[in-house]
Amino acid sequence: MSAHPSIAVIGRGLIGSAAARHLANSGHDTTLIGPVEPQDKRAHTGVFGSHYDEGRITRKNATDRFWAEASIASIARFPEIEEASGVSFFSPVGALMAGAEAGDFLASARKVAGEFSVLHQDLSRPLLAEAIPDLSLPDGWSALWEPEDSGHISPRRLVAAQTKLAESAGAMALDAVVLGLEETSHGIRVQTGAGHRTYDRVLVAAGGMTDHVLSRSHKYRVCGRTVTLFELSEDESNRLAYLPSLVMGTPEGHYLLPPIRYPDGKHYMKLGGDPDDILLTSPDEIGDWFRSGGRKSVRDDQDARFRALFPGVEVLSVKMDACMTTWTDDLRPEIARLTSRLAVASAGNGAGAKCSDELGRRGAALVAEIELKG
Incomplete structure (x- = not known):
């Protein structure tokens, strides 16, 4: 050879x-x-x-050392890839990891951030309200804000x-x-x-x-996921351009992308997080799932959650889409x-x-x- x-x-x-x-x-x-x-x-x-898709959350920090190490290595090469290719894909708008103040989610995130010296700031609920007035988190929640080399990418x-x-x-x-x-x-x-x-x-x-x-x-466990897209006007999108990406320590693993322009020319915020798994065991089932566009019940739950998180945001329309994640034991x-x-x-x-x-x-x-x- x-x-x-x-x-x-x-x-x-x-x-x-x-x-x-x-x-x-x-x-x-x-x-x-x-x-x-x-x-x-x-x-x-x-x-x-x-x-x-046009939006996936990118951040250095994680609740697990393996994923923090891998993401830090990847993000470090983003500028080189963008410059050499001439293709822009990274939006460094910052990222929040939010959860119950006394919960395991934030405790793990703080530990990993310390181990890898990830620049971050602890934001209590009052500080969050001052820094991100459009976001309304549940009582008893706080967040870790990662301001640099984080945000979202266009896959x-x-x-x-x-x-x-x-x-x-x-x-x-x-x-x-x-x-x-x-x-x-x-x-x-x-x-x-x-x-x-x-x-x-x-x-x-x-x-x-x-x-x-x-x-x-x-x-693998191949799971069908539903995401909900909230259309915003261009003015509202520009007003909310300061928003970071958001990962939440909920049982469903909710996450939210700030306003992004999609290929149809419209601006959307995207919310994901499913209450259960839709197992896809064959290429036919995967195809059927993507063509279905997702589950309306999950869309409705995500819609209600979005309105609670962002009560003052003006939404023009709501639609859903199907996605897929692949898991190992x-x-x-x-x-x-x-x-x-x-x-x-x-x-x-x-x-x-x-x-x-x-x-x-x-x-x-x-x-x-x-x-x-x-």
């Missing part, structure tokens, strides 16, 4: 596109395989990805930036759906709708489709070698977007069996 084996990365999402960039930059013959975003999700009958633009840089470094991006893998003595044969090719090694980074691509029994991504030629880097556990460049780098280093600098 040559010093630079041919490597296919299956999955053109956040982790896969990052892995392709790191591999191509290290001189590997890299092919990034996966379908592009469909024009009309409701009519689409092919594969779906959870990165078809689809980050994928575009990573893919552009991978291609600039010599990678090939193939718009195709992988139909099967076959490992032989010569490599791994990858079958797509466009034909087949054998690669020396393969890294699978297909998110909720990973178990299906690997033809293995269910290792240990709440860590699966970055592992399955055979001498096959590796996997997948499962964001609800935190993969902000950490995706680092998770992709680790997957690339594993499949290529080389050291890749952060």
Whole structure:
């Protein structure tokens, strides 16, 4: 085998596109395989990805050391990726982690912030009311404010930036759906709708489709999620431009994105957090879920919660959308070698977007069996 084996990365999402960039930059013959975003999700009958979105929360701090370390490494490379690609995807508006003052959520966040020296400020409810007058948190809550190198990213633009840089470094991006893998003595044969090719090694980074691509029994819990989008006028959006992203220590794991302009030209705030899991066990179920647009009962609950959090915000309209998260039993991504030629880097556990460049780098280093600098 040559010093630079041919490597296919299956999955053109956040982790896969990052892995392709790191591999191509290290001189590997890299092919990034996966379908592009469909024009009309409701009519689409092919594969779906959870990165078809304009807003995901990004912050250094977390309630868990692993995710803080991975996000710190990723965020540190955002300026380099934006400058080299010419694609802007990071909005550093700051982030809040809010919860019950005496609860485990804030206690864990404070501990991790101290361990990693994350710049932050404790804000009591009176200080929060002064700093963010539009936000009304429950009684007994306070928050950790992270003012620097945090906010939100556009997942689809980050994928575009990573893919552009991978291609600039010599990678090939193939718009195709992988139909099967076959490992032989010569490599791994990858079958797509466009034909087949054998690669020396393969890294699978297909998110909720990973178990299906690997033809293995269910290792992940793939869950359908509903998000609610609150349309604002341009004036109201501009008035609320000071808002940070918000993560809440609720049982449902609620989170909120500040006003963002979406591809339809309108401004939305987005609220997520589901009371239970909708398990998706097959590609057909995943497709049906995305085409459904989400659950109305969850939308109604999120609508009520938004009105309580932001009682003075003028909302023009409310709509919902479907999303998907992929979970492992240990709440860590699966970055592992399955055979001498096959590796996997997948499962964001609800935190993969902000950490995706680092998770992709680790997957690339594993499949290529080389050291890749952060």
